[in-house]
Amino acid sequence: MNISIGNDHAGPDYKFAIVKFLEDQGHQITNHGTDTENSVDYPDFAHPVAQDIVKGKADLAIVICGSAQGVSMTVNKYEQVRGAVCWTKEIAGLARQHNDANILCIPARFTSIPQAVAMVETFIQTPFEGGRHEGRVKKISCS
Template sequence: MKIAIGNDHAGPDYKIAIVNMLKAKGYEITNYGTDTVDSVDYPDFGHPVANDVSDGKVDFGIVICGSGNGIAMTVNKHPKVRAALCWTKEIAALARQHNDANIISIPARFTSIPQAVEMVETFLSTAFEGGRHQNRVDKISC
């Protein structure tokens, strides 16, 4: 499975932990995130992730910023992207089951690194349920 990841200055430690877990599971990672805590602009790291998801170059995306909101808003501007802001593994599961989310947005300032890793594991291992949810997902795109 191919995963793109992008983060701003709030998320380098989160990214490292997530990438280590993903590599241990055999995932192929494209890293668009910053590796420092020097202030940067999250759209610069979110747009490449969203482009890869939208273009089908990767199966899923992971984005990280302080609140998770700004980078989620950024990636949701792209066609075929359904990014979900998640702060628990239960929300991550529902984002996949009910919304067929293909990017998880993580709020680094409001979750711990172990929580974030657990959310990503849940997100990637949960299937879309389809059925009654498919019609709703179809209505998301304009």
């Protein structure tokens, strides 16, 4: 699977752990995030991740910032994106299963690295359930 990832200064350690986990699983990663804790602007990293989803360059994606709110707001500006702020693996699973989320938004200041990796594992392994959720997901789009 092709997975795009982006992060601001709150998430380099999270990104390194997630990328290692994903690469160990055989996934291809596109890294749009910063590798340092020097202050940066989260939209500069979230926009390219969302564009990877829109252009079909990534099957799923992950964005990380302190609260996950800023990156979520940024990626959700794109019509084909359904970014979900998650803080447990159960929520990550439901975001995929019921909402067909394609970008996992991780709040680095409110989760641990092991929690984040567990969320990623659940997110990429959980398929969209479809059925009764299909019509609801279609209603998310503004057009």
